Amino acid sequence: MKTGKCFCRRAKGLCKRTKCFFSWMIIVAMLMPALLLCACSRSGRLSKKSNGGRLMPGEAFEEEFLGTEPTDPGPEPIDPGPEPTDPGPEPTETDPANQFKKVAISLPTKSLQRWLDDGTRMKTALEQAGYEVDLRYAANDTQTQIDQVRDMILDKCDLLIIAPLSQSPYWDQLLSEAKRNNIPVISYDRLLMDTDAVDYYVTCDFYLTGQMQAEYIIEKLDVEHSDRPVNIEIFTGDASDNQTNFFYNGAMDVLDPYIADGRIVVKSGQTELDQVATVGWRTELAQNRMDALLATFYSDGTPLDAVLCSNDSTALGVTNSLVANYTGSYPVITGLDCDIANVKNIIAGKQSMSLFHDTRTLADATVNMTLDLLSGKEPTTNDDVRYNNGKKTVRSYLCAPLLVDISNYKDILIGGGYYTEQDLS
Numbered sequence: 001m002k003t004g005k006c007f008c009r010r011a012k013g014l015c016k017r018t019k020c021f022f023s024w025m026i027i028v029a030m031l032m033p034a035l036l037l038c039a040c041s042r043s044g045r046l047s048k049k050s051n052g053g054r055l056m057p058g059e060a061f062e063e064e065f066l067g068t069e070p071t072d073p074g075p076e077p078i079d080p081g082p083e084p085t086d087p088g089p090e091p092t093e094t095d096p097a098n099q100f101k102k103v104a105i106s107l108p109t110k111s112l113q114r115w116l117d118d119g120t121r122m123k124t125a126l127e128q129a130g131y132e133v134d135l136r137y138a139a140n141d142t143q144t145q146i147d148q149v150r151d152m153i154l155d156k157c158d159l160l161i162i163a164p165l166s167q168s169p170y171w172d173q174l175l176s177e178a179k180r181n182n183i184p185v186i187s188y189d190r191l192l193m194d195t196d197a198v199d200y201y202v203t204c205d206f207y208l209t210g211q212m213q214a215e216y217i218i219e220k221l222d223v224e225h226s227d228r229p230v231n232i233e234i235f236t237g238d239a240s241d242n243q244t245n246f247f248y249n250g251a252m253d254v255l256d257p258y259i260a261d262g263r264i265v266v267k268s269g270q271t272e273l274d275q276v277a278t279v280g281w282r283t284e285l286a287q288n289r290m291d292a293l294l295a296t297f298y299s300d301g302t303p304l305d306a307v308l309c310s311n312d313s314t315a316l317g318v319t320n321s322l323v324a325n326y327t328g329s330y331p332v333i334t335g336l337d338c339d340i341a342n343v344k345n346i347i348a349g350k351q352s353m354s355l356f357h358d359t360r361t362l363a364d365a366t367v368n369m370t371l372d373l374l375s376g377k378e379p380t381t382n383d384d385v386r387y388n389n390g391k392k393t394v395r396s397y398l399c400a401p402l403l404v405d406i407s408n409y410k411d412i413l414i415g416g417g418y419y420t421e422q423d424l425s
C-alpha cells in the first residue's frame with residue numbers, strides 16, 4: 001500500500017528526525033551554561049557603559065579581572081630607535097617658563113653706533129634665554145620715547161630697560177604705572193631721575209670717566225712741569241642727562257685746582273655746566289661752538305692745547321671745526337665710546353683718546369640682572385650709595401671704563417674682538 005509504504009517511510013523518516021532533534025537538544029543542553037555565562041558577562045559590560053562609566057554593584061570584581069573594554073589602540077607605535085646615550089647638557093638658558101615673558105627695551109636713537117650695539121646685544125642674549133624682546137628706538141625724541149614706553153606697559157611687558165633721552169616729568173607718572181603693574185624697571189646707562197619707580201641702574205662710572213679724561217690732559221701736556229699755562233676748552237653732553245653731571249663733576253674735580261692756581265686757563269671763561277653742555281650731545285652743535293671759540297679766542301695765534309670732550313659725538317664736532325679752522329699745533333682731544341669714526345681719527349692723529357665703555361659688558365650685566373629679576377633672584381650690584389635720582393638711591397651696577405689711545409687700540413678693540421682691522425681701515 002502506497003499509504004503504508006508511505007507511512008512506513010514517513011515513520012522511518014520521522015524516527016530519523018526525532019533522533020536528530022534529540023541529539024541537538026542534548027548538545028544545546030550541554031552548551032547552555034556556557035552560553036548563559038557569556039551572555040551575563042556581555043550584559044554586565046553594557047550596563048556599565050549605559051551608566052556613564054560608573055561601576056555598578058558587583059562589577060568591581062569583573063572590572064579588576066577582566067579589565068576595561070579595549071579602546072581603539074591607535075596605530076602601531078613606531079620604532080623609537082635606540083635609547084639616546086648622552087642627552088647633552090641641560091638647556092638651562094631656554095627655560096620654557098620664560099617663553100611667555102616679554103622684556104621691553106627703550107633706547108634713545110639709532111643714529112649713534114653705540115646704541116645699536118647695546119640693543120642688538122641685549123636682544124640677542126635675552127631671546128637666546130627664551131624671552132620675547134620688544135626693542136624700540138626713540139629717534140632722539142623724548143615724546144616718542146614716552147609714547148613707546150606707555151605702549152610697552154599697556155602691552156604688559158614683564159620688565160622694562162630704559163636709557164632715557166631726557167628727564168621729562170612724565171617719567172614718574174608713567175613708571176608709577178609700571179610699578180603698580182609689578183614691572184621692574186632697569187635704568188640703562190643713563191639714570192631716570194625724580195622717580196621712585198626705578199629699581200636698578202646699570203652704567204659705566206661717569207665720574208671716573210670725567211676724571212680719567214682730565215687726568216689724561218694733565219699728563220699729556222705735563223701740566224705739572226709746563227713752563228707756561230696751558231689753554232683748554234671744555235665740552236660736555238646734554239645737561240639733562242644725569243651722566244653729564246657725573247662726568248662734569250669728575251673732570252672739574254681734577255681741573256679746578258689747576259685752574260685756580262693759573263696753570264690751566266680756559267680762555268673763553270666758559271666753565272659752568274650750562275656753558276659747556278651740548279644739547280642732545282649733537283656733533284653739529286659742538287662744531288658750531290668750537291667754530292665760535294676759535295674765531296673769538298684763538299684766531300690771534302693763541303695756542304689751544306686741549307679740548308676736553310665728554311664723548312665721541314662732541315669730539316667729532318670739535319675735530320671737524322679744528323681741521324677746518326685751526327692752524328696751530330693740534331691739541332689733545334678726549335672722547336668716549338670708541339665709535340669707528342673716532343677710532344679712525346685716533347689713528348689719523350686727530351683725536352688723542354677715547355674711553356671705552358664696552359657695551360658688551362654693560363649689555364651683559366643688564367641681561368644678567370634681567371634674568372635674576374625675572375626668576376625671583378636678587379641681582380648683583382656694586383654701588384648702592386652714589387646714584388641718588390632725587391627720590392631714592394638707586395642700587396647700581398657700574399662697569400669700569402678703559403682708556404684707549406694710539407698705543408693700545410689694537411689690543412683692546414681689535415684683540416678684544418670689538419672691531420676688525422677692516423672696520424678701522
Ligand code: BGC
Binds near residue numbers: 189190336357
Ligand atoms: C652715553 C654715551 C653717549 C651719549 C650720547 C650717554 O648717555 O653714556 O656713551 O655717547 O649718551 O648718546
